[in-house]
Amino acid sequence: MQTATAHASMYQPASFDMQAGDWVYRGEGNANILFAYIGEGSELPGQLLRLTKRGVPQNTDINADDSDTDDSSFNKEQEKLSLQAHNNVVFTKEVIGPLIGADYILQHQLVYLSSKFIEQLSLAAEPLRPSSRTHKQIDPMQRVGALVRDMINVLELTPKQPGEHTIAIEIKPKWGFVPSSKYISQANSVKHRVCRHCMHQYLKHDKDSMSEYCPIDLFSNNCTRVKHAVDCLFDVSNDRLRVFVDGTHIAGDENGGIDVAKVPHSQQLKQTIADIILAEKLLPRLGSVQNRLDVFDIEGLFPRYKRALEAGVLTEKEPSIDDWLEAAARFRQREEQGGSNVNAPVVDDKQAALEFMISVTLKDVSVLIRIESWPSASKSESESAEGDSSSAKLPEYHIAVIDADAKKLAKVPKYLKNDQEIVDRYLETNPNVAQQKACCEQQGEKDI
Ligand SMILES: O=P(O)(O)O[C@@H]1[C@@H](OP(=O)(O)O)[C@H](OP(=O)(O)O)[C@H](O)[C@H](OP(=O)(O)O)[C@H]1OP(=O)(O)O
Ligand SMILES: Nc1ncnc2c1ncn2[C@@H]1O[C@H](COP(=O)(O)OP(=O)(O)OP(=O)(O)O)[C@@H](O)[C@H]1O
Incomplete structure (x- = not known):
């Protein structure tokens, strides 16, 4: 196993000529914000810059005590953020890569940033940011960001035939398994039947904006079910699916679905997305490894987490990158050796908590599919309109x-609370067992 010291030299930040005017706001999630390069330099075209966000400070009192913000605490904060950027890159590549396949990981290059650059980007982005995200701001203290290939934007250099488009699809599939953990209490046994996403909807959405999408279908590796899941995502996307045509985000229609009138050959595209998912090992691997890392379920994990804190093997401090690397290596080693008993592995409390947290990361990733030329030149429209996936020749895609x-270990108590809230709300709205959903993992069991 390589250690943090070895990684520090492998992932050194680079110095590029970073001018704020060369970058435009691209989008953001809860934790990070992205900018696309539009400058003329030769090194950065096609790159995105990923920056971290933090909560907007509540205390705006100019007389507030600033004794904590002297030079040394500024420097410490900057170092902490640089380390975090570094650790994210190492975590993605070295912890997640081997679990789902290195080919599915995008290369990241760390880059130094100046305070002026960050300040200018923040100002330029502000009017473009959705109001739902403005409770957080670009962290002004960061001095290192990450460059990554832009999977959505289209470079002007790419020649296209008339009528051809570049399509990018972003799917956040969420949990791809129904837990079978023996640590789930009898009172929460619904978790063995209804998947987390399907239950969570009752907490997140009102009846009108609920989607039929079930991740267990998307992860099923079954042609009919995968296609059905893709159709459901198009019908009501709820931010689980985004579609970009030539780099432009297709906004939702009045029913919360993708406005298919703006998507070229949308029926054929849905089938092609399903075919790509079926052709790749990514989703089956993702669902399976999420499950194998979560054998205790939050109900069995929480007492172990508490015990680890009490024993001092886990502390308030977040795990180091070496902790994550070691936990991932131990997990893989255990599996290679036959996994003793996969449903009740003999692992210490710290290992159990770290494995659970790696699973949390995997339950929240998004999958990007980029189709370079759409409709695919390799196939005539009449052939593909039939939707015959067995003979489908896939277009060029990435x-x-x-x-x-890595997610914050300190969120474990929140996960327990959230889990119970999800179950309670589901049971409250669906008290009749006979009428509850059955999200089944076995192929062919569900008639759709
Ligand atoms: O708990 P969940 O399933 O709601 O997932 C959160 C996501 O919600 P959603 O996918 O919309 O349901 C949530 O996504 P949104 O902010 O809703 O886009 C975040 O991804 C959050 O992770 P983090 O706090 O940014 O590290 C996610 O939190 P983690 O559970 O991954 O910590
Ligand atoms: N390599 C990429 N190419 C194109 N677009 C990207 C890329 N990486 C991220 N994005 C866009 O930026 C958005 C936010 O990125 P990301 O998911 O990394 O943010 P986050 O804050 O970590 O998300 P979350 O809310 O799940 O925590 C994505 O939803 C996607 O639309």
């Missing part, structure tokens, strides 16, 4: 996972 950073 598929990768994004947002595979």
